Amino acid sequence: xxxxxxxxxxxxxxxxxxxxxxxxxxxxxxxxxxxxxxxxxxxxxxxxxxxxxxxxxxxxxxxxxxxxxxxxxxxxxxxxxxxxxxxxxxxxxxxxxxxxxxxxxxxxxxxxxxxxxxxxxxxxxxxxxxxxxxxxxxxxxxxxxxxxxxxxxxxxxxxxxxxxxxxxxxxxxxxxxxxxxxxxxxxxxxxxxxxxxxxxxxxxxxxxxxxxxxxxxxxxxxxxxxxxxxxxxxxxxxxxxxxxxxxxxxxxxxxxxxxxxxxxxxxxxxxxxxxxxxxxxxxxxxxxxxxxxxxxxxxxxxxxxxxxxxxxxxxxxxxxxxxxxxxxxxxxxxxxxxxxxxxxxxxxxxxxxxxxxxxxxxxxxxxxxxxxxxxxxxxxxxxxxxxxxxxxxxxxxxxxxxxxxxxxxxxxxxxxxxxxxxxxxxxxxxxxxxxxxxxxxxxxxxxxxxxxxxxxxxxxxxxxxxxxxxxxxxxxxxxxxxxxxxxxxxxxxxxxxxxxxxxxxxxxxxxxxxxxxxxxxxxxxxxxxxxxxxxxxxxxxxxxxxxxxxxxxxxxxxxxxxxxxxxxxxxxxxxxxxxxxxxxxxxxxxxxxxxxxxxxxxxxxxxxxxxxxxxxxxxxxxxxxxxxxxxxxxxxxxxxxxxxxxxxxxxxxxxxxxxxxxxxxxxxxxxxxxxxxxxxxxxxxxxxxxxxxxxxxxxxxxxxxxxxxxxxxxxxxxxxxxxxxxxxxxxxxxxxxxxxxxxxxxxxxxxxxxxxxxxxxxxxxxxxxxxxxxxxxxxxxxxxxxxxxxxxxxxxxxxxxxxxxxxxxxxxxxxxxxxxxxxxxxxxxxxxxxxxxxxxxxxxxxxxxxxxxxxxxxxxxxxxxxxxxxxxxxxxxxxxxxxxxx
Numbered sequence: 036x037x038x039x040x041x042x043x044x045x046x047x048x049x050x051x052x053x054x055x056x057x058x059x060x061x062x063x064x065x066x067x068x069x070x071x072x073x074x075x076x077x078x079x080x081x082x083x084x085x086x087x088x089x090x091x092x093x094x095x096x097x098x099x100x101x102x103x104x105x106x107x108x109x110x111x112x113x114x115x116x117x118x119x120x121x122x123x124x125x126x127x128x129x130x131x132x133x134x135x136x137x138x139x140x141x142x143x144x145x146x147x148x149x150x151x152x153x154x155x156x157x158x159x160x161x162x163x164x165x166x167x168x169x170x171x172x173x174x175x176x177x178x179x180x181x182x183x184x185x186x187x188x189x190x191x192x193x194x195x196x197x198x199x200x201x202x203x204x205x206x207x208x209x210x211x212x213x214x215x216x217x218x219x220x221x222x223x224x225x226x227x228x229x230x231x232x233x234x235x236x237x238x239x240x241x242x243x244x245x246x247x248x249x250x251x252x253x254x255x256x257x258x259x260x261x262x263x264x265x266x267x268x269x270x271x272x273x274x275x276x277x278x279x280x281x282x283x284x285x286x287x288x289x290x291x292x293x294x295x296x297x298x299x300x301x302x303x304x305x306x307x308x309x310x311x312x313x314x315x316x317x318x319x320x321x322x323x324x325x326x327x328x329x330x331x332x333x334x335x336x337x338x339x340x341x342x343x344x345x346x347x348x349x350x351x352x353x354x355x356x357x358x359x360x361x362x363x364x365x366x367x368x369x370x371x372x373x374x375x376x377x378x379x380x381x382x383x384x385x386x387x388x389x390x391x392x393x394x395x396x397x398x399x400x401x402x403x404x405x406x407x408x409x410x411x412x413x414x415x416x417x418x419x420x421x422x423x424x425x426x427x428x429x430x431x432x433x434x435x436x437x438x439x440x441x442x443x444x445x446x447x448x449x450x451x452x453x454x455x456x457x458x459x460x461x462x463x464x465x466x467x468x469x470x471x472x473x474x475x476x477x478x479x480x481x482x483x484x485x486x487x488x489x490x491x492x493x494x495x496x497x498x499x500x501x502x503x504x505x506x507x508x509x510x511x512x513x514x515x516x517x518x519x520x521x522x523x524x525x526x527x528x529x530x531x532x533x534x535x536x537x538x539x540x541x542x543x544x545x546x547x548x549x550x551x552x553x554x555x556x557x558x559x560x561x562x563x564x565x566x567x568x569x570x571x572x573x574x575x576x577x578x579x580x581x582x583x584x585x586x587x588x589x590x591x592x593x594x595x596x597x598x599x600x601x602x603x604x605x606x607x608x609x610x611x612x613x614x615x616x617x618x619x620x621x622x623x624x625x626x627x628x629x630x631x632x633x634x635x636x637x638x639x640x641x642x643x644x645x646x647x648x649x650x651x652x653x654x655x656x657x658x659x660x661x662x663x664x665x666x667x668x669x670x671x672x673x674x675x676x677x678x679x680x681x682x683x684x685x686x687x688x689x690x691x692x693x694x695x696x697x698x699x700x701x702x703x704x705x706x707x708x709x710x711x712x713x714x715x716x717x718x719x720x721x722x723x724x725x726x727x728x729x730x731x732x733x734x735x736x737x738x739x740x741x742x743x744x745x746x747x748x749x750x751x752x753x754x755x756x757x758x759x760x761x762x763x764x765x766x767x768x769x770x771x772x773x774x775x776x777x778x779x780x781x782x783x784x785x786x787x788x789x790x791x792x793x794x795x796x797x798x799x800x801x802x803x804x805x806x807x808x809x810x811x812x813x814x815x816x817x818x819x820x821x822x823x824x825x826x827x828x829x830x831x832x833x834x835x836x837x838x839x840x841x842x843x844x845x846x847x848x849x850x851x852x853x854x855x856x857x858x859x860x861x862x863x864x865x866x867x868x869x870x871x872x873x874x875x876x877x878x879x880x881x882x883x884x885x886x887x888x889x890x891x892x893x894x895x896x897x898x899x900x901x902x903x904x905x906x907x908x909x910x911x912x913x914x915x916x917x918x919x920x921x
Contacts, residue, residue: 081519081552084545084581085489086512088455090388090423091129092122092416093448095477098867098876098898100126100412105897114374116146117156121378122412123901130871131509133652135902137163143378150337151373153187158344159382166653169660170679186345189338190308216243217254223264224254231274235299262293273302279309287313288326295330303332311338317346321355328367336371340379348386351396361399368407376407384420393427415446422452431456447477451486458490466490480868481507488513507869508837511543522553538619539808540836542649544570548579551589560596567593568623572642573654602631606739609641613741614774617807618645635665640675640704641741656682670699677708686716706733707746714753723757744775751781760785776805780815787819795819810836817842822849840872847878856886873902877909884916892916 094100104123108116120143127135140163144156167174216229233243242249249255257267266289269282279287287310294303310327311334314320320339327336343350343359350356360383368376380403387397401421408414422437438452450473454466470487477483481503488499500513514537521530534550537543547566554563567590570577577586600608605628612620625642629635639662646655659679666672677692693709696702710729713722730750734743751766764785770778779802786794799816803809810832817828826849829842843866850859863879866872880895896913903909 081522081549081556083512083515083519083549085455086485086510088423088426088451089129090392090420092125092412092419092446093129093482094126095447095480097126097130097871099894101871101901102894102897105901113146114148117143117148117152117375118378118410120146121381125381125416127871130869132871135871149373149375150187150189151340151375152378154337154341154344155372155375155378155382157187158341158347161345162347162382162386166657167683170663170683173676173679174683174685187341189311189334189341213253215253218267219254219256220258220262220264220267225264225267225271227267227271228275232271235270235274235294235302236297238297239299260293260296262289266290266293270302273305277301277305279305282309284310284313291326291330291332291335303330304334307332307334310335314338314342317342317350317353317356321353321359324359324371328363328370331370333370333373340371344382347382348390351383351387351390357396357399361396361403363403365406368403377404377409377413380404380407381416388420388424392424397424398428411444415441415444415449418444419446419449419452422449426452426456431459447473448482451482454486454490463490479506481505481510485510485512488516506865508537509541509869511537511541511546515546515549518549518553522556527553527557536834540810540838542569542573542619542651544574544577551579555593560593564590564593564597565620565623568626569619572622572626572646573651600627602628602633605631605633610741610774612807614776615805615807616776618649620807621645622649634667636662636667636671636675639665640678643678652682668700670696670702670705673699674702674704674708677705677712681708681712686712690716701732701736703733703736703738703742703746706730706736707742707749710749714749723753726753727757740773741775744770744773744778747773748775748778748781751778751785755781755784755788760788776802779805780812783815783819792819810839814839814841817845837866838870840866840870840875844874844878847882851882851885856882871898871902873899873906873909876902877906877912880909880912880916884912884919889916889919893920 101123104119104126108119111119120139124136124139124143127139137160140156140160144153144160147153147156214229216227216232217224218227229243233240241247242255244250263286266286269279269286270290270293273279273290279290282290287306291303291306291310293299294306310323310332314323314335320342323335324339326332327339343356360380363371368379372379380400384397384400384404387394387400391397398421401417401424404417405414405421408417418437418441422434422441425431425434425437435453435456438449438456441449442453450469454469457463457466457469467487467490470483470490474483474487479502484499484503484506488496488503491499497517500516503510504513514533518530518533521533530553531550534546534553538546538550547570551563551566551570554560554566567579567586570579570586571590575587578584579586579589605624609621609624609628612624622642622645625638625645629638629642639658643655643658643662646652646658656679659675659682663672663675663679666675673692673696677689677696679689680686680692681689690709690712693705693712696705697709706729710726710733713729714726727750730746730753733746734750738746747766747770751763751770754760754763754766764782767778767782767785771782779798783795783798783802786792786798796816796819799812799819802812803816806812813828813835814832817825817832820828826846829845832839832842843862847859847862850856850862860879860882863875863882867875867879876895876899880892880899883889883892883895893913893916896909896916899906899909900913
């Protein structure tokens with residue numbers, strides 16, 4: 036979705052500037068090379084789009100907001116907790132913290148107090164986990180089917196505001212009227228117990244026992260009340276038995292309308308619940324929702340809603356369903372979803388934006404979201420998102436109105452939308468001044484300088500972009516702009532170095548695409564092929580050049596200019612790249628190998644390992660699913676199922692799959708899985724010997740050197756934990772002999788434990804020299820040298836991967852030891868500004884406590900507990916600091 040939120044001015048510029056047809060029309064085996072060397076051709080290939088205005092909740096100080104949410108959760112009524120967890124979810128979404136988002140959603144679901152909220156958040160969790168549906172059979176077979184995926188029996192869990200009334204006890208005095216009353220409907224008379232019918236509602240009681248004429252009649256005509264004789268017989272029976280069993284839906288609908296007309300609450304509730312239990316398909320839900328909303332039947336409406344939500348996103352392709360959601364006024368929303376209206380339209384808006392943010396459906400859902408917003412923060416999110424969508428649709432006046440409202444409500448990030456719109460209208464100076472005002476009024480953030488850079492030129496733009504990177508090194512645009520500018524100046528090495536800075540720690544499609552264009556312009560087709568194949572691994576349907584060209588099509592054309600590799604060549608290339616810790620290069624080779632007749636299960640499994648290393652867990656899980664589908668044997672399939680279970684948090688079930696596989700056939704991967712899962716899950720020191728035995732068994736089985744190197748490395752780690760340093764060193768040395776480069780780190784640890792820090796330092800230096808991705812190696816080497824060298828290594832880590840938090844913590848601790856408290860807190864704050872990390876917040880809270888800043892310490896404690904509510908040390912610090920608050 037992020038790629039869809041590009042500014043319109045940028046898109047128009049790019050559509051005119053870039054013409055890929057000259058590339059797409061290349062003849063087989065030929066390429067008009069000279070065109071790519073001209074400045075105009077390079078210019079067309081490397082046009083950088085303006086950064087998107089993201090439709091997310093992005094407060095100025097997310098730590099303060101998280102702390103406020105945590106404080107409110109401690110004291111708010113139970114019914115408000117889910118809404119607060121939804122707000123917490125939105126904060127984490129704005130920060131790009133996927134795992135924390137899902138945890139907040141799950142907490143929102145767990146803390147629900149109404150069936151409406153339970154429906155919405157269960158559906159949201161199911162939507163977030165939709166990529167796991169192919170393995171639902173596997174989870175179910177282990178008794179691990181997620182509870183939120185199960186259907187809710189609406190009738191047994193009525194909405195919180197619905198109170199079922201017991202039958203009224205009616206006292207009648209001084210009457211000589213018969214106990215039986217006949218209701219005439221057409222030519223038929225239906226005999227009923229007068230007092231049983233009277234007990235159905237106050238109107239009937241007044242009619243049959245009050246001062247009305249009917250109270251003295253034995254026959255009452257109901258022919259003009261829209262009810263059939265058959266239905267009246269059912270109502271008569273219900274008045275005596277309280278049951279509607281076996282009644283067909285058509286009659287139930289009649290009864291529902293009748294019960295509403297005569298205020299028969301007990302009859303209506305029973306009918307409502309019975310109809311709710313009959314909704315089993317989308318067609319049922321569509322047909323019955325109209326009745327539910329018209330007759331204020333919350334059971335039935337909730338049951339229909341559940342069907343729609345469980346079919347997200349597919350049901351939004353059904354115009355009838357969309358119409359129900361889009362046309363609901365406040366009364367209908369209340370019937371359909373009770374107090375969870377904002378949560379419902381948050382979910383629907385997200386799904387619609389993911390499908391097509393420009394669609395009328397997206398607009399209608401966001402308009403409903405605006406109407407459902409109650410709190411200031413809810414209005415900030417709703418108006419900002421609607422502004423983003425209106426901007427995409429080029430509805431500039433409406434977009435400006437919504438951004439203005441969001442900004443006035445306190446969502447400062449919406450000023451980016453106002454500035455973009457002003458620039459589109461030709462008022463760039465106003466945009467620049469507005470951003471300058473924001474920068475001077477608030478604690479500056481990276482996005483502020485990034486946005487202001489769009490409205491100035493030359494050195495001023497470079498200064499703003501450099502400041503943006505300094506404040507938030509995770510922003511893509513500054514790297515891309517600088518790299519493209521350097522490329523236009525023919526400074527090739529500097530351009531590649533700049534774009535590689537961000538690709539080294541963040542796998543962003545647009546950055547890989549830009550580097551692909553660089554390589555294309557330089558006619559380095561092998562490198563271009565590598566990048567496009569990495570993109571296709573992560574997103575097979577990805578489209579490049581503003582979505583106008585399929586990446587797969589470009590890959591086909593590039594391959595025409597690259598030498599074909601045999602299967603043996605591919606394995607050698609994979610071995611080289613894996614050994615040099617070149618994860619993107621390894622992904623590319625595996626992508627190419629999957630086109631051959633090689634065993635695909637093994638390759639998809641290797642692919643999943645690389646994707647985990649690149650911090651792409653969803654893509655890794657998809658690769659594991661493909662490995663399972665393409666397994667060549669039963670025992671191999673069981674291994675992949677074991678890894679799927681292990682990676683989804685079901686360790687014991689994963690272990691059982693490994694044992695089943697071993698029982699069928701002794702294999703390297705089955706033993707390795709069992710050893711890995713056992714070592715990770717057991718706290719018993721005695722299990723070390725079992726893990727050692729399993730890894731030794733694995734090494735006796737057939738496998739390639741890549742995997743055997745990993746097993747030797749793991750075995751070495753187990754020996755180190757057991758204090759058997761000589762055996763550990765042997766394992767690491769043997770792993771290095773087959774080029775398992777990461778074993779240098781294990782061997783360095785052995786040297787360190789033998790009190791030979793110089794040897795440990797040298798060992799890590801060897802890893803740095805060999806590894807393509809070096810940040811973790813520099814970080815580890817910093818442990819084996821003197822303070823000045825340590826500081827230098829950790830500065831290098833921050834340059835290579837600013838998301839690694841240990842360097843910030845180390846530098847802050849050194850400053851604190853030197854009694855430079857403000858500088859120490861500032862060092863932590865610069866990382867916290869773009870990364871919600873428990874350890875950073877914990878350390879800053881401790882620093883605040885140390886200098887007597889109780890409010891600052893309490894704020895950081897609360898924010899940290901939003902990141903991990905069960906962290907024991909954090910809980911203790913929070914308790915201690917909380918007791919100090921005046």
